[in-house]
Amino acid sequence: MIPIEEDAYLTLRDYFRSLERHFSNEQGKDEIIQDIEYRIAELFGIRLQAGTTCIDSEDVRKVMETLGPAYTISAATADPVNPTLPARYEPRITGGQRRLYRNPHDKMLGGVCSGIANYFDIDPVIVRLIMVVLFLGAGIGLLAYIIAWIVIPLARTPEELAYMTGGEPMNIHTITKNVGEELQDLKKRGEDMSRELRDFFSKKK
Amino acid sequence: MNLENAASQMRKGLLEFCILGIINREKEAYPSDILEQLKQANLLVLEGTLYPLLTRLKNADMLTYRWEESPSGPPRKYFSLTKNGLKFYHKLHETWAELSAAVNHLTS
Secondary structure: OOOEOHHHHHHHHHHHHHHHHHOOOOOOHHHHHHHHHHHHHHHHHHHHHOOOOOEOHHHHHHHHHHHOOHHHHHHHOOOOOOOOOOOOOOOOOOOOEOOOOEOOOOOOOOOHHHHHHHHHOOOHHHHHHHHHHHHHHHOOHHHHHHHHHHHOOEOOOHHHHHHHHOOEOOOHHHHHHHHHHHHHOHHHHHHHHHHHHHHHHHHHO | OOHHHHHHHHHHHHHHHHHHHHHHHHOOEOHHHHHHHHHHOOOOOOHHHHHHHHHHHHHOOOEEEEEEOOOOOOOEEEEEEOHHHHHHHHHHHHHHHHHHHHHHHHHO
């Protein structure tokens, strides 16, 4: 038995889930994951012998750093005869959850509408039309847009872009999780947004 | 042709060769020992990459293992070479000797 803090446990669980995802096509999946589990248990054991009473997030973070992210592990060891090895700079996501990002490559203002369109697999024009109707009609459109702009992160890295278009369709859990995470650096994005808004309106003049 | 890809395939092939080499030298080795030696030689940075390779070599009948209880922590898998694995390792060794001589000659 290894004593572990709640949030450290959750991080570890997510790590194993991503391992499961990345090795889902691998014949020896269960064995590989069990080996990694044992290695982690061993590393935690060393930690506990050194006098720690409970494994915390910092310990988990260190262990994950030692072992490496699931994506890197599976890419670094992929079979050479398998031509679908994902190149590092163009990750293709086949499993997992699609994520909601603002789309930097197709945007009118903040990329909110085309991001939402990607997420639900519909034409961005439709989302934009709905948004315009909300702008003009209901009066809540502008506010809704601004909130979405703050809350939805911009897809910056190739991996984020891959998650924006790949993976499986969304569910409500992902949305709430994203909202929670993004509220944390709301301030910074608020500043970005006011800058972009300023640029946009000064461009219009 | 993508450099990243080619380099990672090359590293992976050599890594398999070296894993077999370590196990051959030690007669029997458990993953954390193998990790220690690979890390000392700067051949491996992320520990996680070892486990898929071991499992694949085992499934290809190059390696076999036995469980051993550990006084502290989880039970350990002790890997050793199978007959096939030993033959394969010697073949790889020959190939490597030829290759490295050729490459050194051509690139020096």
